[in-house]
Amino acid sequence: DVCTPTPLHADQICQLAKWGAKNIITDKPIVTCAAELRRIMGATNSGKDVNVFLTFNHRYAAPVFMLRELVARNPTSVLRIDSGFLQQWLKKDPKCPQGDWRIEHPLCGLLDIGTHAADLASFVAGREIKVVFNGKVESVGAFAQEKKFSDCGSADFRFHDYDFVGSGRYHQSLAGHSDDIYVMVTMTSGTRYLWRMEWGSDTLFMSAPEHDFVNLNSRDGWEAHLRGDSPIFKGSAANDQFCETPPGHIPGWPMYWIRMFQAIAGHILRERGDKCAEQFPPVMRLPVPMLQDAGLHITKYVE
Numbered sequence: 001d002v003c004t005p006t007p008l009h010a011d012q013i014c015q016l017a018k019w020g021a022k023n024i025i026t027d028k029p030i031v032t033c034a035a036e037l038r039r040i041m042g043a044t045n046s047g048k049d050v051n052v053f054l055t056f057n058h059r060y061a062a063p064v065f066m067l068r069e070l071v072a073r074n075p076t077s078v079l080r081i082d083s084g085f086l087q088q089w090l091k092k093d094p095k096c097p098q099g100d101w102r103i104e105h106p107l108c109g110l111l112d113i114g115t116h117a118a119d120l121a122s123f124v125a126g127r128e129i130k131v132v133f134n135g136k137v138e139s140v141g142a143f144a145q146e147k148k149f150s151d152c153g154s155a156d157f158r159f160h161d162y163d164f165v166g167s168g169r170y171h172q173s174l175a176g177h178s179d180d181i182y183v184m185v186t187m188t189s190g191t192r193y194l195w196r197m198e199w200g201s202d203t204l205f206m207s208a209p210e211h212d213f214v215n216l217n218s219r220d221g222w223e224a225h226l227r228g229d230s231p232i233f234k235g236s237a238a239n240d241q242f243c244e245t246p247p248g249h250i251p252g253w254p255m256y257w258i259r260m261f262q263a264i265a266g267h268i269l270r271e272r273g274d275k276c277a278e279q280f281p282p283v284m285r286l287p288v289p290m291l292q293d294a295g296l297h298i299t300k301y302v303e
Contacts, residue, residue, distance in 0.1 A: 141173030
């Protein structure tokens with residue numbers, strides 16, 4: 001994996017090919033000029049003997065770890081932790097295998113996504129849930145009532161060794177929501193911190209203490225803190241554990257790298273004749289930028 005400055009790429013790729021490397025990933029652009037590209041083409045037999053991939057790219061969310069860090073730092077300043085998971089996919093028959101087996105169980109929503117919400121709250125608290133009270137399991141949507149499964153519910157809970165309380169809610173028939181999982185930490189000062197995947201996978205939202213009522217149906221009153229751009233994340237382990245997003249890149253950018261590497265892995269395994277190739281997930285079947293196409297094209301553009 002060549003991650004050096006562009007002027008060094010040609011020498012290093014040619015040397016790697018000479019040493020017998022069969023798969024080389026190089027940062028982009030591959031070269032500074034056409035002459036360097038010709039050297040690489042010669043050393044790799046125009047990319048036929050050696051795969052050369054270019055990185056033309058873009059539970060574990062940094063804001064969630066940031067919230068966990070915030071709670072662990074001073075648990076006595078925490079008033080409560082609320083979580084939820086809202087979806088619309090069982091508002092009607094989804095006509096898919098996932099739907100078939102889920103709706104067979106009367107506690108469908110609780111088992112499927114209610115547990116996600118509770119786990120998220122517990123993870124942020126850094127403690128197990130000790131007591132559950134005010135539990136509700138309901139069927140609200142017409143499809144849920146027809147098939148006799150629970151599509152929504154809620155519960156309050158207390159955490160082991162902590163005085164603050166929490167809650168978890170879920171809904172699978174709520175129009176306008178897809179994968180809307182969230183967790184909100186309310187401080188004794190009145191300030192609230194929220195991570196909500198639907199609003200931004202790598203963004204932490206903060207409310208001002210003067211806002212007595214926080215509307216979870218609107219971003220009004222919420223201040224967005226993007227990881228990599230906000231001082232809230234500075235010096236936080238949550239920033240480093242998920243790789244700091246370089247200046248000028250939108251949070252979430254590292255996920256594009258993961259998908260690109262999955263696509264490259266799929267390409268390599270298909271080329272090797274891997275017997276499981278037909279079962280690869282779609283991300284491993286994505287086209288990948290290579291020397292013969294993206295490398296040539298972008299070098300021509302630069303020239």
